[in-house]
Amino acid sequence: MKLRYLLAVLCACPVLAQAEIYKAVDADGHVTYSSTPIKGGKKIILEPLPTSVPPARPRSAASPEDFPRVDGATQRNRDDARRKILEDELATEQKLLADARQKLQLAEDTPEVYRGKDGKTYRAVARYEENVKAAQEEVSLHEKNVEALKTELSKLK
Template identity: 45%
Template sequence: MRLICLSLGLLLSLSALADIYKSVDGSGHVTYSSTPSKGAKRLDLAPPVARQTQSSRAVSPSSFPRVDGQTQRERDDMRRRILEQERATELSLLSEARAKTNNQADVVLHQKNIEALNSELARLK
């Protein structure tokens, strides 16, 4: 039984390696075939090359602008303050939307915005 399964698997894999030909007739109809015909072009169906995985920290080019640690901390702090202000604004807008009983779409929108801002704030160092 194992031999039959192995043989069947090998036969199927060999058929996957067959050449494919594409031909276009005078009417513009495209035909694909495993056998060559007059005017048909062989298609190159090589498997895609696997991308090399990069390490979790990609190396920046030497020409890439760099900032010192203090400047980066200041930028991060400013970003955090802006995100917190946006979250406070969204919380206020959410309260207003909840007060209006016919505005469920706005409530959902503000809830999603708050979730996104909370997620972004959680990613900050």
């Protein structure tokens, strides 16, 4: 029971929790802080920290009164223009994807060869794989672009 009273008194008295702080700077400019007096040190007096937090300003979901507003017809026109632009980009990207797939097919079907000094024909496997990989990356890029455009179109009202 006595321990509870002692604990309550210690919590109610924040002054007991504060310590004195001393600061010393040596010849090399090194700063040292301590809770005990230091030779050549000065006592630092700190302002107590605020114990209460100011209330946060409430945020309203509505726009400010002076915020420019757009009527429904103007917004529909903007949305229609955006849809048209996205559809045009999608059509272009799908054409580029078809071309990239044709290039990939051609790269896969056309082996790279070279003639050696002895007159024989050899396959250039590294060059072939490099061409196929570049074509695959181009196809992948256009597929991602098509998916992104379709996603954007699906988000429109």
